Amino acid sequence: MYITAHAAAGAAIGQFMPSVLFAFIAGFVSHLILDMIPHGDEWIKDWKLFRTKMQRTTVAALIDLCGVIAMTIYWINHSDVSQLPYMLAGIAGAIAPDALWGLYELTKSPILKWYKIMHRTGHYLVFKTRLTVIQGFILQIPLVIALTWIIMNY
Numbered sequence: 001m002y003i004t005a006h007a008a009a010g011a012a013i014g015q016f017m018p019s020v021l022f023a024f025i026a027g028f029v030s031h032l033i034l035d036m037i038p039h040g041d042e043w044i045k046d047w048k049l050f051r052t053k054m055q056r057t058t059v060a061a062l063i064d065l066c067g068v069i070a071m072t073i074y075w076i077n078h079s080d081v082s083q084l085p086y087m088l089a090g091i092a093g094a095i096a097p098d099a100l101w102g103l104y105e106l107t108k109s110p111i112l113k114w115y116k117i118m119h120r121t122g123h124y125l126v127f128k129t130r131l132t133v134i135q136g137f138i139l140q141i142p143l144v145i146a147l148t149w150i151i152m153n154y
Protein backbone atom coordinates (compact mmCIF):
# COMPACT_ATOMS: atom_id res chain seq x y z
CA MET A 1 0.00 0.00 0.00
CA TYR A 2 1.17 3.57 -0.65
CA ILE A 3 2.94 5.24 2.27
CA THR A 4 0.36 8.05 2.11
CA ALA A 5 -2.43 5.57 2.93
CA HIS A 6 -0.35 3.99 5.71
CA ALA A 7 0.40 7.44 7.17
CA ALA A 8 -3.31 8.33 7.13
CA ALA A 9 -4.10 5.15 9.07
CA GLY A 10 -1.26 5.83 11.52
CA ALA A 11 -2.43 9.42 12.13
CA ALA A 12 -6.07 8.37 12.60
CA ILE A 13 -5.31 5.45 14.92
CA GLY A 14 -2.60 7.37 16.81
CA GLN A 15 -5.19 9.90 17.98
CA PHE A 16 -7.05 7.18 19.87
CA MET A 17 -3.97 5.91 21.71
CA PRO A 18 -3.16 6.72 25.36
CA SER A 19 0.55 7.43 24.74
CA VAL A 20 2.97 8.17 21.91
CA LEU A 21 4.57 4.74 22.35
CA PHE A 22 1.21 3.02 21.87
CA ALA A 23 0.51 5.33 18.92
CA PHE A 24 3.81 4.28 17.29
CA ILE A 25 3.14 0.56 17.89
CA ALA A 26 -0.47 0.86 16.67
CA GLY A 27 0.76 2.63 13.53
CA PHE A 28 3.32 -0.13 12.93
CA VAL A 29 0.71 -2.89 13.38
CA SER A 30 -1.81 -1.04 11.19
CA HIS A 31 0.77 -1.07 8.38
CA LEU A 32 1.19 -4.84 8.53
CA ILE A 33 -2.60 -5.37 8.60
CA LEU A 34 -3.30 -2.95 5.72
CA ASP A 35 -0.59 -4.62 3.62
CA MET A 36 -2.63 -7.86 3.78
CA ILE A 37 -5.38 -6.21 1.72
CA PRO A 38 -4.61 -6.36 -2.03
CA HIS A 39 -3.69 -2.79 -3.00
CA GLY A 40 -2.35 -2.74 -6.54
CA ASP A 41 1.08 -1.16 -6.33
CA GLU A 42 2.97 -4.13 -7.75
CA TRP A 43 2.84 -2.29 -11.11
CA ILE A 44 5.86 -0.29 -9.94
CA LYS A 45 8.11 -3.27 -10.69
CA ASP A 46 7.01 -3.21 -14.37
CA TRP A 47 7.29 0.58 -14.69
CA LYS A 48 9.01 1.07 -18.06
CA LEU A 49 10.13 4.66 -17.40
CA PHE A 50 13.07 3.57 -15.23
CA ARG A 51 15.58 0.83 -15.91
CA THR A 52 16.45 -0.69 -12.56
CA LYS A 53 14.27 -1.88 -9.70
CA MET A 54 16.13 0.51 -7.39
CA GLN A 55 15.35 3.52 -9.65
CA ARG A 56 11.66 2.58 -9.91
CA THR A 57 11.29 2.02 -6.17
CA THR A 58 13.17 5.22 -5.30
CA VAL A 59 11.11 7.43 -7.65
CA ALA A 60 7.82 5.86 -6.52
CA ALA A 61 8.82 6.28 -2.86
CA LEU A 62 9.79 9.95 -3.43
CA ILE A 63 6.44 10.72 -5.11
CA ASP A 64 4.67 8.90 -2.27
CA LEU A 65 6.73 10.81 0.31
CA CYS A 66 5.53 14.09 -1.22
CA GLY A 67 1.98 12.79 -0.69
CA VAL A 68 2.77 12.01 2.95
CA ILE A 69 4.28 15.47 3.54
CA ALA A 70 1.38 17.29 1.83
CA MET A 71 -1.24 15.25 3.68
CA THR A 72 0.57 15.55 7.04
CA ILE A 73 0.60 19.36 6.68
CA TYR A 74 -3.13 19.22 5.88
CA TRP A 75 -3.88 16.93 8.84
CA ILE A 76 -1.87 19.11 11.24
CA ASN A 77 -3.72 22.21 10.05
CA HIS A 78 -7.12 20.56 10.43
CA SER A 79 -6.92 18.79 13.76
CA ASP A 80 -6.61 19.59 17.45
CA VAL A 81 -3.05 20.59 18.36
CA SER A 82 -3.20 18.38 21.49
CA GLN A 83 -3.43 15.34 19.18
CA LEU A 84 -0.25 16.24 17.31
CA PRO A 85 2.26 14.03 19.23
CA TYR A 86 -0.02 10.97 18.90
CA MET A 87 -0.69 11.67 15.23
CA LEU A 88 3.01 12.07 14.40
CA ALA A 89 3.97 8.97 16.42
CA GLY A 90 1.25 7.02 14.59
CA ILE A 91 2.53 8.25 11.23
CA ALA A 92 6.13 7.34 12.16
CA GLY A 93 5.00 3.86 13.23
CA ALA A 94 2.97 3.40 10.05
CA ILE A 95 5.89 4.41 7.83
CA ALA A 96 8.54 2.43 9.74
CA PRO A 97 7.76 -1.00 8.19
CA ASP A 98 8.44 0.29 4.66
CA ALA A 99 11.42 2.35 5.87
CA LEU A 100 12.93 -0.85 7.35
CA TRP A 101 12.29 -2.65 4.08
CA GLY A 102 13.95 0.23 2.19
CA LEU A 103 16.89 0.04 4.58
CA TYR A 104 17.23 -3.66 3.78
CA GLU A 105 17.16 -2.95 0.02
CA LEU A 106 19.91 -0.37 0.46
CA THR A 107 22.15 -2.33 2.82
CA LYS A 108 21.18 -5.99 2.16
CA SER A 109 21.87 -6.44 5.86
CA PRO A 110 21.39 -10.06 7.01
CA ILE A 111 19.84 -8.69 10.23
CA LEU A 112 16.98 -7.22 8.20
CA LYS A 113 16.59 -10.13 5.78
CA TRP A 114 14.11 -12.04 8.00
CA TYR A 115 12.11 -8.84 8.32
CA LYS A 116 12.02 -8.32 4.54
CA ILE A 117 10.73 -11.87 4.05
CA MET A 118 8.12 -11.43 6.80
CA HIS A 119 6.93 -8.10 5.35
CA ARG A 120 6.67 -9.61 1.86
CA THR A 121 4.89 -12.77 3.08
CA GLY A 122 2.32 -10.65 4.93
CA HIS A 123 1.12 -9.22 1.62
CA TYR A 124 -0.19 -12.61 0.46
CA LEU A 125 -1.12 -14.15 3.81
CA VAL A 126 -4.89 -13.66 3.46
CA PHE A 127 -5.60 -12.79 -0.19
CA LYS A 128 -3.70 -14.06 -3.21
CA THR A 129 -5.40 -11.59 -5.57
CA ARG A 130 -3.48 -8.73 -7.15
CA LEU A 131 -5.18 -5.49 -8.14
CA THR A 132 -4.46 -3.30 -11.16
CA VAL A 133 -3.04 0.23 -10.75
CA ILE A 134 -6.53 1.74 -11.21
CA GLN A 135 -8.17 -0.69 -8.76
CA GLY A 136 -5.40 0.18 -6.30
CA PHE A 137 -6.21 3.89 -6.56
CA ILE A 138 -9.97 3.19 -6.34
CA LEU A 139 -9.28 1.44 -3.02
CA GLN A 140 -6.65 3.75 -1.55
CA ILE A 141 -7.94 7.23 -2.43
CA PRO A 142 -11.32 6.77 -0.64
CA LEU A 143 -9.41 5.15 2.24
CA VAL A 144 -7.21 8.25 2.64
CA ILE A 145 -10.30 10.51 2.40
CA ALA A 146 -12.19 8.47 5.04
CA LEU A 147 -9.16 8.45 7.37
CA THR A 148 -8.69 12.20 6.82
CA TRP A 149 -12.31 12.68 7.92
CA ILE A 150 -11.58 10.70 11.12
CA ILE A 151 -8.38 12.71 11.75
CA MET A 152 -10.23 16.02 11.33
CA ASN A 153 -13.28 15.07 13.36
CA TYR A 154 -11.84 13.28 16.35
Ligand SMILES: [Zn+2]
Binds near residue numbers: 035098119
Ligand atom coordinates in the same frame (compact mmCIF):
# COMPACT_ATOMS: atom_id res chain seq x y z
ZN1 LIG B 1 4.53 -2.34 3.62
